[in-house]
Amino acid sequence: xxxxxxxxxxxxxxxxxxxxxxxxxxxxxxxxxxxxxxxxxxxxxxxxxxxxxxxxxxxxxxxxxxxxxxxxxxxxxxxxxxxxxxxxxxxxxxxxxxxxxxxxxxxxxxxxxxxxxxxxxxxxxxxxxxxxxxxxxxxxxxxxxxxxxxxxxxxxxxxxxxxxxxxxxxxxxxxxxxxxxxxxxxxxxxxxxxxxxxxxxxxx
Amino acid sequence: xxxxxxxxxxxxxxxxxxxxxxxxxxxxxxxxxxxxxxxxxxxxxxxxxxxxxxxxxxxxxxxxxxxxxxxxxxxxxxxxxxxxxxxxxxxxxxxxxxxxxxxxxxxxxxxxxxxxxxxxxxxxxxxxxxxxxxxxxxxxxxxxxxxxxxxxxxxxxxxxxxxxxxxxxxxxxxxxxxxxxxxxxxxxxxxxxxxxxxxxxxxxxxxxxxxxxxxxxxxxxxxxxxxxxxxxxxxxxxxxxxxxxxxxxxxxxxxxxxxxxxxxxxxxxxxxxxxxxxxxxxxxxxxxxxxxxxxxxxxxxxxxxxxxxxxxxxxxxxxxxxxxxxxxxxxxxxxxxxxxxxxxxxxxxxxxxxxxxxxxxxxxxxxxxxxxxxxxxxxxxxxxxxxxxxxxxxxxxxxxxxxxxxxxxxxxxxxxxxxxxxxxxxxxxxxxxxxxxxxxxxxxxxxxxxxxxxxxxxxxxxxxxxxxxxxxxxxxxxxxxxxxxxxxxxxxxxxxxxxxxxxxxxxxxxxxxxxxxxxxxxxxxxxxxxxxxxxxxxxxxxxxxxxxxxxxxxxxxxxxxxxxxxxxxxxxxxxxxxxxxxxxxxxxxxxxxxxxxxxxxxxxxxxxxxxxxxxxxxxx
Numbered sequence: 001x002x003x004x005x006x007x008x009x010x011x012x013x014x015x016x017x018x019x020x021x022x023x024x025x026x027x028x029x030x031x032x033x034x035x036x037x038x039x040x041x042x043x044x045x046x047x048x049x050x051x052x053x054x055x056x057x058x059x060x061x062x063x064x065x066x067x068x069x070x071x072x073x074x075x076x077x078x079x080x081x082x083x084x085x086x087x088x089x090x091x092x093x094x095x096x097x098x099x100x101x102x103x104x105x106x107x108x109x110x111x112x113x114x115x116x117x118x119x120x121x122x123x124x125x126x127x128x129x130x131x132x133x134x135x136x137x138x139x140x141x142x143x144x145x146x147x148x149x150x151x152x153x154x155x156x157x158x159x160x161x162x163x164x165x166x167x168x169x170x171x172x173x174x175x176x177x178x179x180x181x182x183x184x185x186x187x188x189x190x191x192x193x194x195x196x197x198x199x200x201x202x203x204x
Numbered sequence: 205x206x207x208x209x210x211x212x213x214x215x216x217x218x219x220x221x222x223x224x225x226x227x228x229x230x231x232x233x234x235x236x237x238x239x240x241x242x243x244x245x246x247x248x249x250x251x252x253x254x255x256x257x258x259x260x261x262x263x264x265x266x267x268x269x270x271x272x273x274x275x276x277x278x279x280x281x282x283x284x285x286x287x288x289x290x291x292x293x294x295x296x297x298x299x300x301x302x303x304x305x306x307x308x309x310x311x312x313x314x315x316x317x318x319x320x321x322x323x324x325x326x327x328x329x330x331x332x333x334x335x336x337x338x339x340x341x342x343x344x345x346x347x348x349x350x351x352x353x354x355x356x357x358x359x360x361x362x363x364x365x366x367x368x369x370x371x372x373x374x375x376x377x378x379x380x381x382x383x384x385x386x387x388x389x390x391x392x393x394x395x396x397x398x399x400x401x402x403x404x405x406x407x408x409x410x411x412x413x414x415x416x417x418x419x420x421x422x423x424x425x426x427x428x429x430x431x432x433x434x435x436x437x438x439x440x441x442x443x444x445x446x447x448x449x450x451x452x453x454x455x456x457x458x459x460x461x462x463x464x465x466x467x468x469x470x471x472x473x474x475x476x477x478x479x480x481x482x483x484x485x486x487x488x489x490x491x492x493x494x495x496x497x498x499x500x501x502x503x504x505x506x507x508x509x510x511x512x513x514x515x516x517x518x519x520x521x522x523x524x525x526x527x528x529x530x531x532x533x534x535x536x537x538x539x540x541x542x543x544x545x546x547x548x549x550x551x552x553x554x555x556x557x558x559x560x561x562x563x564x565x566x567x568x569x570x571x572x573x574x575x576x577x578x579x580x581x582x583x584x585x586x587x588x589x590x591x592x593x594x595x596x597x598x599x600x601x602x603x604x605x606x607x608x609x610x611x612x613x614x615x616x617x618x619x620x621x622x623x624x625x626x627x628x629x630x631x632x633x634x635x636x637x638x639x640x641x642x643x644x645x646x647x648x649x650x651x652x653x654x655x656x657x658x659x660x661x662x663x664x665x666x667x668x669x670x671x672x673x674x675x676x677x678x679x680x681x682x683x684x685x686x687x688x689x690x691x692x693x694x695x696x697x698x699x700x701x702x703x704x705x706x707x708x709x710x711x712x713x714x715x716x717x718x719x720x721x722x723x724x725x726x727x728x729x730x731x732x733x734x735x736x737x738x739x740x741x742x743x744x745x746x747x748x749x750x751x752x753x754x755x756x757x758x759x760x761x762x763x764x765x766x767x768x769x770x771x772x773x774x775x776x777x778x779x780x781x782x783x784x785x786x787x788x789x790x791x792x793x794x795x796x797x798x799x800x801x802x803x804x805x806x807x808x809x810x811x812x813x814x815x816x817x818x819x820x821x822x823x824x
Contacts, residue, residue: 017558030366041332043365052770053560066446068332068365068439071513084555091551108558112774113597113765114791116556125553148798 009062010164011070015089016081017106018055021152025079026057028156029163032173033061036165043068052108056089077162079155082106083135087122090131098132100159100200102151104139134158136199142192150192157196167197205369207336207362211300212237213371214340215270216244218296219378222262223247224255226641227670228274229309230363231302235272236673239682243375248673248682251607251641252277256284256299263297263353264391266380268344272300275314276606280642282319285353287393289323290401292351292408295380296344302358305482306509309669311587311604313507315484316357320460324409327355327460328421329438333367339457341372342421348380350408350415357459359482361439361509413461421457422466431523433474435467435487435498440480440510447512448519462487464494471496476522478503482510562592564771564796565747565803567664567737570711571633573767573809574718575600575660578725581629582617586610586643588635589668589739597768601633610634611646615655629725630656636663636677640690644699650730651700658724659732662711663692664739672741684743696732705731712737714808740801748802750818753794757814760790764806764815771799772806 012029016022023044030042038061058070075093080086080101090099101123111118119125123135138158142150153174160167171193178186205213211234215223223246225235239246245262249255252273262269273281278301285299301319304310320327328343330336336358343354389397416422427433429450436444437456444453454470456462471477479488479500488500503518504510517527548554562568572593575583585591585601586609594601603613614632621628634643639661650657667673674680679689696706705727707720717735724731738745755775764772778790795806797818807815 018560027366034368039368041365041367043361052558052563054558065367066442067512068361068367068442069509069511071511073513085558087553088555091553107773108556109561109765109768109770110559110596111556112772112791112793114774114777114789115596119555122555 009060009065011075011094012059012077012079012159013070013075013089013092014057014059014079014081015085016055017085017108018052020055020081020106021149022055022057022081025081025152025156026059028170028174028177029059030061031177032165032170033059035173036169038062039065041065041068054085054088077159079159081138081151081155083122084119086133087119087125090126090129093131096132098134098159098162099126100155100162101126101133101135102138102155103135104137104151134200134203136203138196138199141195141199145188145192145195147188150188153189153192154196154199157193158200160193160197161200205333206233206364206366207330207333207358208233208302208364209237210333210337210369211272211340211356211358212241213369214337215268215298215344216241217337217372217375218341218344219268219376220244220270220298220344221267221295221379222259223270223272224249224258225272226250226252226255226277227667227673228252228277228302229670230304230360231272231274231277231300231358232670232673233363234300234302235682238270242683246682248667248675250676252281253284256281256288259297259299260284260288260291263293263295264291265384266295266382268296268298268378270298270300270340273302274310275301275303275316276310276312277301278316278319279314280607282323285319285323285325287398288353289325290393290398290405291391292401292404293347293353294385295378296347297353298340298343298347298356299353300340300356300358302360302363303483305359305361308360311606313483315482315486316355317460317486318484320355320357321486323353324405325353325355326350326412326416326458327357328457329357329459330362330457331437331439331441331455332362333365333369335457336362337369337371339421344378350412352408352412357438359438359509365439409461413463416458416461417463417465419458422463423455423457424466424470425453425455427452430474432476432478432519433470434478434480435470435491436480437487438482440482443510443512443515444480447515456487459487462490464491464496467491468494468496471498478519478522480504480510480515483507559595560592561595561770562589562768563740564769564799565740565801565805566769567711567735567739568593568662569767569769570714570717570805571660571662571735572598572600573714573805574721575631575633576766577718578629578721580627581631581725582625583631583633584610584613584617586632586634586638587669588638588662590633590635590662593633597766606642607638608634608642608646610638611643611650611657611659614657614659615646615650615653618656619653629658631658631660631725633660633662635668636661636665636692637667637675639692640676644695647696647701647730647732648699655730656728657730658721659730660721661692661696661732661734663734663736664742665744666739666742668739668741672739678742692732692734696734701730701732705729706734707732708734708736710737711735712803712805714805745801748804750797750800750802751795751804751807751815752797752818754814754816755792755794757812758792759812759814760792761811762789762791762793763809763811764793765791767806767809769806771796
C-alpha cells in the first residue's frame with residue numbers, strides 16, 4: 001500500500017473536468033492533512049477551468065513542502081473523475097502509485113462533433129502501462145443515491161484507505177464541512193463516502 | 205489560504221483603507237477576499253487604470269491603498285503609473301500585479317517586473333502564500349518610507365496556491381495626518397513641475413538600491429554544494445530549493461533594485477552562478493551588465509512555468525552529468541481539427557483535447573450559432589467567454605487582441621478593406637464588461653468616423669470569464685448590494701448610434717436574433733444588437749425544467765450539435781446513402797438532463813421537434 005514517497009511528501013493528483021468538484025475534493029484533502037499537522041500546498045489552474053476544460057488539482061503534504069506542483073512521475077495517488085482524464089494524467093504517477101478512476105465518461109463537444117475519438121478503453125490502457133488501476137462507476141453510485149454531485153464524496157471514500165491517516169479522519173472532515181454549510185446533506189454524504197470505500201475494496 | 209487571500213489579509217492587517225480592482229485571472233480573488241473586510245472600502249472598478257487612479261487618490265488623501273490586476277491590466281493602468289512615480293505617495297500605495305505565467309487564461313505572457321525598471325519603483329516578489337501576506341504588509345511600509353508606489357509581483361503559482369499562513373495579527377489603524385495636502389508643484393504634473401520631480405525619482409531609486417543590499421528581503425540560504433549557486437525570485441526559489449536542497453541560494457524578495465554586491469559575493473563563493481527567474485531574463489541581463497559571470501536562459505526555458513523537473517535536467521547538463529529523460533509536465537493537446545489525435549511523444553499517451561467550452565445554456569450559444577450560419581463576414585472579437593466563439597463548432601470569431609479592441613479593429617477592417625473584401629460584412633462582438641472597460645471609446649470612434657460595423661453587445665450582466673463578478677450591468681456592487689444599473693441603449697445612443705439602429709434581443713429567441721442580424725449587416729452604418737439574458741453563473745439566472753430527446757423522432761441530422769451546448773451528446777452514429785448516391789453521416793443525440801437548464805435554445809434548431817420537456821422532471 002503506498003503511503004509516503006521517499007522524501008516523506010504525499011502527492012495526490014486530482015484530475016477531471018471543470019465543474020466536477022475536482023477542486024473541492026482537493027480542498028478537502030488539503031484541509032484534512034492540515035488538521036493532521038502536516039505542511040500542505042495545493043494548487044491548480046483555475047480561470048478557464050470552469051468552462052468544461054481539463055482541470056487538475058495538486059495536493060502535497062508532509063513535513064515541509066516547497067514547490068507546489070507534483071513533478072511528473074511522483075504522484076502517489078491519481079484520483080481520476082473521468083476515465084479519459086485519468087489516462088491523460090497517468091504518467092504523473094510514480095512507479096507503484098495507485099490510480100482511482102471513475103468510469104463515468106464525459107465526452108467534450110469536440111468528440112460529439114466527430115472531430116476526435118474517445119479512447120476505446122482508457123482503464124485498460126492504463127493497466128497495459130502497468131499501473132495499479134482501481135476503476136468503478138462513481139457516477140452511477142452518485143445517481144443511485146439521488147445526486148450526481150456526490151461523485152466527489154464517493155471518490156474521496158474510494159481513496160480513503162490509501163492515505164497516511166485513517167479513513168475515519170477524512171470522513172469526519174467531509175461531514176463537518178457539510179454540517180457547517182449544508183446540514184441536510186450530511187447523511188447522504190456519509191452514505192456516498194461508504195459506498196465509494198466499498199466500491200474500491202470490491203475492485204481490488 | 206491562497207496567495208490571493210493572503211494579499212487581501214495582509215492589506216487589511218496593514219491598515220489599508222481603499223482597495224480597487226478590475227477582475228482578471230489570476231488576480232481576481234484578491235478583491236473578492238478584500239471585500240469581506242467591511243472596515244475597508246472595496247470596489248470593482250470599471251478598468252485597471254481607474255482602479256489605480258482611485259488608489260492614487262486615496263493615497264494622496266492619507267490612506268493606505270491597494271489596487272490589484274492581472275499583468276495585462278497594468279498595461280492599461282500604466283499611463284497612471286508612469287506619472288504617479290513622479291508624484292509619489294502619501295499613504296502607502298501597493299499595486300498587486302499577477303502574471304499569468306503559462307497563459308492559463310490570457311492573451312499573452314508578460315513579465316510585470318519590467319514595469320519596476322520602467323517606472324523606477326520597487327518590485328517585491330513573494331514565493332508563496334505566507335510571503336504574499338508578509339510582503340503585502342512590508343510593501344505598505346516601504347511605500348511610505350521611500351514615498352513610492354510599490355509593485356507586488358505575483359504569479360499564478362502564488363495566487364492560486366494554497367498553503368499554511370500564519371497571520372500577523374490585528375489590523376493596524378493607520379492614517380497619515382493632515383488629510384489631502386494641496387501642493388501643485390508636486391501634484392500637478394505640468395512639464396515645469398514634472399521636470400523637477402525626475403531627479404527625485406532617481407534619487408529615491410538609489411536609496412532603494414542601497415536598502416536592497418541591506419534588507420532582510422534579500423537573503424542567502426547557505427548550502428554545502430558549491431558547484432552551483434543560485435539567484436532566484438518568486439516561486440522559482442521554491443523550485444530551486446526542492447530540486448537542489450544543498451546548493452546556496454540568494455533569494456530576492458526585493459528584486460528591483462537588485463542587490464548587485466550580494467550577487468557578486470555569491471558568484472565569488474561558487475563555481476558557477478545560475479539565475480532562475482520567471483519568465484524573462486531581466487535579472488540575468490542586469491547581472492551580466494554588472495560584469496558578473498552568470499548562466500540563465502541559455503539553459504532554462506524563456507516561456508511558461510518553471511518547476512523542479514524543469515530545473516534538474518538543465519542543471520545536470522550544465523554540470524556535465526547524464527541527463528535523465530523526465531516526462532513532460534502536461535500532455536500537449538493537439539490543435540483542434542487535427543484529423544486524429546497525435547501521440548504525446550514524451551508520454552506515449554493518446555487522448556483527445558478538451559478545450560474550454562461555453563457553459564450549458566450560455567446565452568452566447570445562440571449568438572455564435574447565428575454567426576456561424578452567416579457567410580461573408582469578418583468578425584472582430586474581444587476578451588471574455590465569447591472569445592470561445594473562435595472554437596468548435598462555431599469558428600465564428602476572427603480576431604482577439606486586447607480589452608475593447610473589437611471596436612477599433614472592426615473600424616479598421618472597414619476603412620482598410622480592399623477590393624477583394626468589398627462586400628464583406630464587418631461585425632464586432634463584445635461583452636458588457638469589456639464594453640464598459642475599454643469598448644465605449646471605440647464605439648464613439650466608429651460613429652464619429654462613419655464606420656460600417658454591426659456590433660453585438662453581449663450583455664450577460666456580469667464579468668463571466670472570471671466567475672461572474674458584478675459590474676454596472678448587474679446593478680449590484682462588489683458586496684452584491686443594489687447599485688445603479690447601466691442602460692446600454694442610452695449609452696449607445698449618446699455615443700452616436702441612431703435609435704432605430706439599436707435592438708435589444710433575447711439571445712435564446714433564435715429567429716428574432718437571426719432576423720435582426722441579417723437586417724443590420726445590410727445597412728451601411730453603425731448598428732448595435734444588445735442581447736439581454738444573464739450569465740448562467742450569476743445568482744439571478746433562473747433555470748427551467750430540463751429537456752430531453754425523443755429518440756423516435758430524432759433523425760440524426762446533427763443540427764443541434766451546431767449550437768455547441770455541452771449538455772448535448774451523441775448516442776450513436778450511422779452512415780446512410782442518400783438517393784443521389786452521396787454518403788451522409790448521421791449523429792443521434794441525447795441531452796444530459798442533470799446539466800440541462802431548459803434554456804429552450806436547441807429545440808429551435810430541431811426540425812422534427814424531437815427535443816421535448818422531460819416528463820416528471822424535478823431539480824435537485
